[in-house]
Amino acid sequence: MREVRVNSKESAVSPVVGVLLMLVVTIIIAAVVSSFAGGLTGGTTKAPTASLEVHVKAAELQGGTSSGDYVPAFTIKHMGGDVLPTKNLKVTTFFKNQSTSELTQGTLEGEVAVPGRSDWTIGGYIDTKYCAPLFLNDLNRFGYATSSNQYAPGWFGNESAIFRPGDILTTSAMYSEYVTNPSVSTPQVNLGLNNLTGLNCSDLNTGFVATKTIKVQVVDKPSGKTIFDKEVTIE
Known part of the structure; x- marks a missing residue:
């Protein structure tokens, strides 16, 4: 029977890529939320009393x-x-x-x-x-x-x-x-x-x-x- 060897370096790539993708998505979501909140704050006029x-x-x-x-x-x-x-x-x-x-x-x-x-x-x-x-x-x-x-x-x-x-x-x-x-x-x-x-x-x-x-x-x-x-x- 032929022995199949798995490269340990290649097997570690998939988890790293997944973490990086999650990090990028998190950063994008945070930027969108921040921009939206900033827009709301900037467009609000203080009401006089x-x-x-x-x-x-x-x-x-x-x-x-x-x-x-x-x-x-x-x-x-x-x-x-x-x-x-x-x-x-x-x-x-x-x-x-x-x-x-x-x-x-x-x-x-x-x-x-x-x-x-x-x-x-x-x-x-x-x-x-x-x-x-x-x-x-x-x-x-x-x-x-x-x-x-x-x-x-x-x-x-x-x-x-x-x-x-x-x-x-x-x-x-x-x-x-x-x-x-x-x-x-x-x-x-x-x-x-x-x-x-x-x-x-x-x-x-x-x-x-x-x-x-x-x-x-x-x-x-x-x-x-x-x-x-x-x-x-x-x-």
Whole structure:
């Protein structure tokens, strides 16, 4: 019988190759997992945390004349937390329009210029002047809210309009249509608030009156986080 000899060196090659293949596969899997995890981390935007307080008024008594003017108004106050660049925010409102029985949605994001009207002379808010639906009410930082240009530093959505704790975002209530003997039942027209909500808030037929509710949402666009989402009772 012929004797068959097995080379011990050749028999050892197979286990070594197997170990090397397992090592290569492990390294590849680790690299893929690391790349995927790194991609997730790099694409995540830190969500801001802030406490906001929203007030909506059907006919707020404004100064400016000897008797005052009644104007619909909307304010967002920053009560505390992170500073919020308004260019990163989106404000959405939902209101059941009584005259149409439909849910009216209004949205504000970015810098929006609302022109006055040629027949308005009170406060100089005419058709060659503009104001934002919301602006930071801080004369020391930004000056007056109206502008001959379609942008201004304190306007919602402007690069300079940083919403800090203690700040108040408000509608252009002082830049509104003057009516004779304005009152709760005949308020002036607030074009900024109308633009924000998508309805004529001075038309009582819409049901925009005290005790009704309007849903208000404020979202941080980069992170997608909702900062404020509540049904607000109109005052």
